[in-house]
Amino acid sequence: MRFFIVDDDEAIRSMLSEIIEDYDLGTVVGEAENGAAIDDHLLNMKAVDILIIDLLMPLRDGIETVRAIKPSFDGKIIMLSQVDNKEMIGNSYLLGVNYYITKPINRLEVIGIIQNVMEHIRMQNVIHNIEKNLNVLNTEKNPPASSTAAISKHSIVASGQNLLAELGMIGENGCSDLLGILDYLKSYENHQPLEQEFPSLKDIFMNVAMKKLGLSDPNDIKRETKALEQRVRRAIFQGLHHLSSIGVTDYTNPKFEEYAPKFYDFVEVRKMMLNLQNNMKPSISNSHINIKKFVKVLYLESKKRL
Known part of the structure; x- marks a missing residue:
């Protein structure tokens, strides 16, 4: 850079x-x-x-x-x-x-x-390249169904990357897992509308773990499912910390006003802000991370940006 x-x-x-x-x-x-x-x-x-x-x-x-x-x-x-x-x-x-x-x-x-800014730049470059490739695909006449599905999946992932960068989470290990979750939910919705029934977190994590490991020992899948959940939890906590830091500096910041109440329980945002104001080191063990709310909002917001 x-x-x-x-x-x-x-x-x-x-x-x-x-x-x-x-x-x-x-x-x-x-x-x-x-x-x-x-x-x-x-x-x-x-x-x-x-x-x-x-x-x-x-x-x-x-x-x-x-x-x-x-x-x-x-x-x-x-x-x-x-x-x-x-x-x-x-x-x-x-x-x-x-x-x-x-x-x-x-x-x-x-x-x-x-490092956060550098990662944001890298992700923007990745998204730009994906969009560039998608534009090439979209110029083809009558693309086959498989190509259309690929465009949809790649678009949701690119959209999710951009959102995670805005939330200050890019660089966390759990970000790739969250993008895998978006990919899974897009495939899931092709068969069953999410408005009717959103899959359980357990099913989401297990399916993403299975896709990552392929045909593997059930115990390995179980361990990866648990590890995936912990990585996602830490990544979401980082986003909470980032938005709360913005809120402490400027409560009227547009990014804080839009994302903090949408992705997180505001009680937790306020608690994090108080810790930061009092120079107390925030701890993930003392924070309630609503993973399901975050995943739902991430998916719906990513779809809006397509």
């Missing part, structure tokens, strides 16, 4: 550059001490994938700069700020900022957020 850093503090720019290079996250292709020193032409010329920019700077601040470059800059944007101003943060999200990093800089937080 190619990074560009904009911050009026030279020490911050140096620290971020070291983190990016030390952890092999990519290459820093440029730096600036003020937003007025960059424009969309410069960023596109340098093929920047991720722009890291400070919120408060002299001459032109981060929000003004993002507003100026966003129409023509397709890269991801990470905003830095030591100011906890919810209105300013909310405005930056609406303009297209993808993540926030609070100052003073925490090395682990920086690494985690950059």
